[in-house]
Amino acid sequence: MKKSAEFSKDDVITVPLEDDLTPVNGVPKEHQSERRVRIFIPAKPATQSGIHGTRLWRIEFDNRERWENPLMGWASSGDPLSTTVVEFETSEAAKEFCKRQGWPCYVESPNILKMNVKSYGSNFSWNKRTRVGSK
Numbered sequence: 001m002k003k004s005a006e007f008s009k010d011d012v013i014t015v016p017l018e019d020d021l022t023p024v025n026g027v028p029k030e031h032q033s034e035r036r037v038r039i040f041i042p043a044k045p046a047t048q049s050g051i052h053g054t055r056l057w058r059i060e061f062d063n064r065e066r067w068e069n070p071l072m073g074w075a076s077s078g079d080p081l082s083t084t085v086v087e088f089e090t091s092e093a094a095k096e097f098c099k100r101q102g103w104p105c106y107v108e109s110p111n112i113l114k115m116n117v118k119s120y121g122s123n124f125s126w127n128k129r130t131r132v133g134s135k
Contacts, residue, residue, distance in 0.1 A: 035081065036062045037105040039094045041112070051115065056087040057094045059105070 036059045044051070063078040088094040091107050098105040 032102045033104075035103055037098050037103045038062070038108060039091055039098070039105055040108040041110040043111075056089065057091050059084075059088075059094055059098065095133050 016104045020078065023032060037059055040060065041056055043080065044069075048054075061079075061081045061084065064082060066075050066077045069075070069076045086097070088097065095105060
């Protein structure tokens with residue numbers, strides 16, 4: 001090994017920009033290569049009236065085997081990724097994440113509804129076709 005006096009300015013350590021860390025992340029091989037990941041925008045809950053937080057992309061893993069717990073009757077699973085939820089701003093970011101982890105993925109196209117902006121007065125307007133209130 002060189003001593004500090006033996007190093008010159010030309011001695012440079014180059015580090016690769018992209019390292020593949022999937023072999024050392026601790027996830028078993030069957031959870032990496034055999035899993036399919038669905039990338040989608042989840043539907044808005046029925047109890048939500050606004051659109052806040054409904055534009056995030058989410059990844060979801062395919063379901064592995066489940067069984068009914070004989071003691072309580074609950075559904076059980078030995079799959080640690082079945083309840084994993086990861087959200088992204090764009091579908092490209094989600095695809096890049098799946099690519100880095102070694103998971104095959106597919107993207108579901110979103111069903112985004114356009115919100116019609118109405119004025120407060122339209123709640124009380126008179127519909128001329130049916131001659132009834134619009135409420």
